[in-house]
Amino acid sequence: MDIYLVGGAVRDELLGLEVKDRDWVVVGATPDDMLNRGFKQVGADFPVFLHPATREEYALARTERKAGRGYHGFTVYSAPDVTLEDDLRRRDLTINAMARTEAGTLVDPFNGRADLDARRLRHVSAAFAEDPLRILRTARFAARLAPMGFRVADDTMALMKQMVADDEVSHLVAERVWQEIQRALHENEPGTFLQVLQDCNALAVLIPELASGDTFKAALTALRCTCDSSDDTDTRFAALLSPLPEDDTRARARALKAPNDCQDLARLTSQLCHTLLQQDTADVDESTLLGILDDTDAWRRPERFQRLLTALCCALPAEIHNLIRLLQASEQAATGVEARSLLAQGFKGKALGEAIRQERLQRIATLIHQQQA
Known part of the structure; x- marks a missing residue:
């Protein structure tokens, strides 16, 4: 079997950022091979294992094929004949589709290093369109890397717009949407997350009350202000929905399945x-x-x-x-x-x-x- 460091750890290392989590892909192995080496299986949908010493995640190389709408509409194939490139091809952005061998050699089949240098967020393949959650993830990476000058590539933005037009975004479950929003509220520039969603027309599906021009500008201004003065999720979320009437804020916060503290503060803010x-x-x-x-x-x-x-x-x-x-x-x-x-x-x-x-x-x-x- 061959083991590779993949994804965010490789990306952040190349950007000179602190590497917080390391994920690994194992090529040429079976679940029994991993269990025999002392790994503990934790993945229910596909084989993911915890290293017996480091507790880091090791996933068997896999491919995914769209079998329905939404985040869960995929069938997964994992076997020893799946190559590293096959595994990297299913990923969202080229900057997340790089790997390093155990000897330290960079494996970059989709030119992620060039996109890092160009400060460009670009999709790996047309398979990007199969998962609407990738729109939110791309917007979140834009929010995280905006201070370094990253922007969404034109062809990726065009693809995201087409996905919205094809009604893919409406099939996302509220829990996953909230999870991405919550994470985005704590990225380096949360306002960029909203701006990308607005640019690809996804905001009109996810939070339609904010999508009109003046309301959107007011929400963006309030959000960016709170990011300078508060690290609390509920405060930032309340600022985001603050331009809305209380009833609209209450309904949207509930529809997003935001936690109760976020719903309460957002409602009080709009009311006051x-x-x-x-x-x-x-x-x-x-x-x-x-x-x-x-x-x-x-x-x-x-x-x-x-x-x-x-x-x-x-x-x-x-x-x-x-x-x-x-x-x-x-x-x-x-x-x-x-x-x-x-x-x-x-x-x-x-x-x-x-x-x-x-x-x-x-x-x-x-x-x-x-x-x-």
């Missing part, structure tokens, strides 16, 4: 964007501010409230930022109300709750007066 845009800063009073703090559960969820403020600052125009700062200061002032001292004064039950509310209102009113003075 609308509320604050309608609010005349000069007329804001303590009841309005306390109402917002109560509605957003700022008292029990202070960390989420801070992420909400971060998303709002990126989603709303600069003239609203004074109101956001006032809201933050109000939360800080009103959080200091202690139920214990009010209990000592004899308040309890509903009366205690009302006493807490009145004390919070008083503190916020004092804060507003101080800022207006």
Whole structure:
């Protein structure tokens, strides 16, 4: 058998980037050969094995043939007669279709090294069109490598557009779409991910509410802003959907099967964007501010409230930022109300709750007066 280092490890090494994970392809072996050498099989759909010492993944060389629509619509063939080139040909991009021998020799049948040098994301073969998930993966690699000047090759972009026109993207399951979106939100330039999807018309299928010109620009601006100030997935996702009405945000976040924390923060952000845009800063009073703090559960969820403020600052125009700062200061002032001292004064039950509310209102009113003075 022959063993080759493949994919991202080879790519990143050639780019001078840190190699975080190493994947291997084994040519000329059977599952029994691997098991006899102490490897543990973990792949259900095709033979993948864990090295007994390093725990790195070793996959038997395989080919794939399209047998239906969507990500799972493939039949896999793995046998000792599958060559390294056969295995590399099934991969998405040429920069991911390189290998190194155990002696260190580069194996590059599809000119991935030249595409690295040209800063070009190019598909390996026409088989790219058989898996619509590759559109999202290409967009994600564009987001990761954008700082180094990478762009999607023209012929690959044309192929992606054709895939969208052929209705391939609509067959992706929501869980896989969310997985790619979540990963993309943490790439070097998440906005590039959205821009590539927009350029190939996939965004209109995946998140149609964002695809129109002004809405798309607003979403891109808010997302890029939050990437400078937050590493949290829910904050970045909330900024992305912030230009949408609350009902649309709720429906799209649910359709994408985003985690509950992402859905909640996205909904609150869209809701408050609308509320604050309608609010005349000069007329804001303590009841309005306390109402917002109560509605957003700022008292029990202070960390989420801070992420909400971060998303709002990126989603709303600069003239609203004074109101956001006032809201933050109000939360800080009103959080200091202690139920214990009010209990000592004899308040309890509903009366205690009302006493807490009145004390919070008083503190916020004092804060507003101080800022207006």
